[in-house]
Amino acid sequence: MSEIFTNSPEGEGGSPPTTEDVLAALSGARVLLADRDVEGAASAAARALLAQGAAWVHTVGSPQDFVEAGQRPPDSGADWDVAVWDTGLSGSDDALTAFLLQWHTRHPHVPVVVTEETPNTRRGGAVLRGRAADMVERHDRDGLVAAVARALHERPDPAEAAEPRSRVHMLVVGAHPDDVEIGAGGTIHRRADEGWDVTILTLSRGAGGGDPDERREEALRAATAMGARLVMEDLPDGSIADDSHTVRTIERTVADTRPDVVLVHSDSDTHQDHRAVHRATLVASRRVPRVACYQSPSATVAYRPNRFVGLREGDLDAKLSAINEHHSQAASRWYLEEDLLRSTARYWGRFSQARYAEPLEVIRDATPLGFFPADHV
Ligand SMILES: [Zn+2]
Structure with a gap:
């Protein structure tokens, strides 16, 4: 329950994006997806993303493969659009933060959605410090699709970013x-x-x-x-x-x-x-x-x-x-x-x-x- 009291006029605001707007961002996207279980969880997540319009999902099962694939996007001249990272591959909170920051330094325009077996605020803090876009429960496919679409939707458009x-x-x-x-x-x-x-x-x-x-x-x-x-x-x-x-x-x-x-x-x-x-x-x-x-x-x-x-x-x-x-x-x-x-x-x-x-x-x-x-x- 909440109440809103306002004593200033509503800003110009504009209506929030619809689910369709957000999902449209996923259309044609090139996704790099890491999960400890490449055959099972990774391929199930890939199918869910492809079903919603992603153009390409490359799955890997180790930090080394993730970093290497990061340097080799599917078409030359353009980076990946979004990455998905399983915290089970990076160990402790500090290691997770360091790994995410390293990714961010190399790919500042490629948001990362983190998947976590048991999301909690402590893990959330590590993800936040690593500048990842979002964290979702590892086996929640709908949640993953929504988070990836949102991360793509909220990626700053260089043309819009110039307009304060x-x-x-x-x-x-x-x-x-x-x-x-x-x-x-x-x-x-x-x-x-x-x-x-x-x-x-x-x-x-x-x-x-x-x-x-x-x-x-x-x-x-x-x-x-x-x-x-x-x-x-x-x-x-x-x-x-x-x-x-x-x-x-x-x-x-x-x-x-x-x-x-x-x-x-x-x-x-x-x-x-x-x-x-x-x-x-x-x-x-x-x-x-x-x-x-x-x-x-x-x-x-x-x-x-x-x-x-x-x-x-x-x-x-x-x-x-x-x-x-x-x-x-x-x-x-x-x-x-x-x-x-x-x-x-x-x-x-x-x-x-x-x-x-x-x-x-x-x-x-x-x-x-x-x-x-x-x-x-
Ligand atoms: Zn107080």
Whole structure:
């Protein structure tokens, strides 16, 4: 169950691609497919892909054959369109990530769909770090066909890639009402003020800290103060899990907003909900080019920021106004005291070129080194 509150006009958006659009991307594709069982699982997967229009599926059963075939696509002058990799061939999570990154370096325009015997968020993290397009259950043929078609559909068209979207989209994910205000309220206000489209996704209504209806109203007023749109879900406060339900819940808003940047809690946090939301968001944001973590009051000393967003007085004022909207929490929460919030922003300012700043711990940044586009978070 979810409710969507909006306080900004809907973007031009356009309708999402239909299943037919996505499947059409598979038509004529040349697929390189690796599976530990070349005779069985690999050939069954190949038949499923050919039945949906793939032109060519080359199956291999070892890393060496995969790498060699990668260098010899079926027609000279063009690379493979997409690759499928069975995690059973690469061993540990670290080995999987290293293998995928090696592939990405050699074939940056050939997305990889990973097949996994028992998909889980830990494996998902390794796949994400390896910059693969997607992960599906190894024997799920329909899932594989859909993931391969989606990876092909979402491959950036060089002509379209040159045409920038008119507005940058940022999605900020938090477990409870007031989390994103405290962690990134100034950044949200600054970017919204600069013309970014900012969506806040709050995954619970904070029933553990007060009346959910009252907290929902407070969250909506706070989002308005920062210039953002609010989407509120209803996961259980205090026992949010990093399971597939949470991942799918976040994926809905990711699909809706197609963010360029995602901000979320850090994994270095004493609150179990924050850690779960961090992990589930990393999986749900696996195709988002820039992902970073804000600082919550419950962050541990292991939180290690490496980017600092400078704030103007007005950004800090908007952050404090947004936090002040959470009246129901003000009396009982030490971390909502204004002098602490102000001095924390002042402290982080020493790492930026501004008087005040908010820290971020960058998880992934697909921006080329030395290149700082205007839309950088
Ligand atoms: Zn929280």
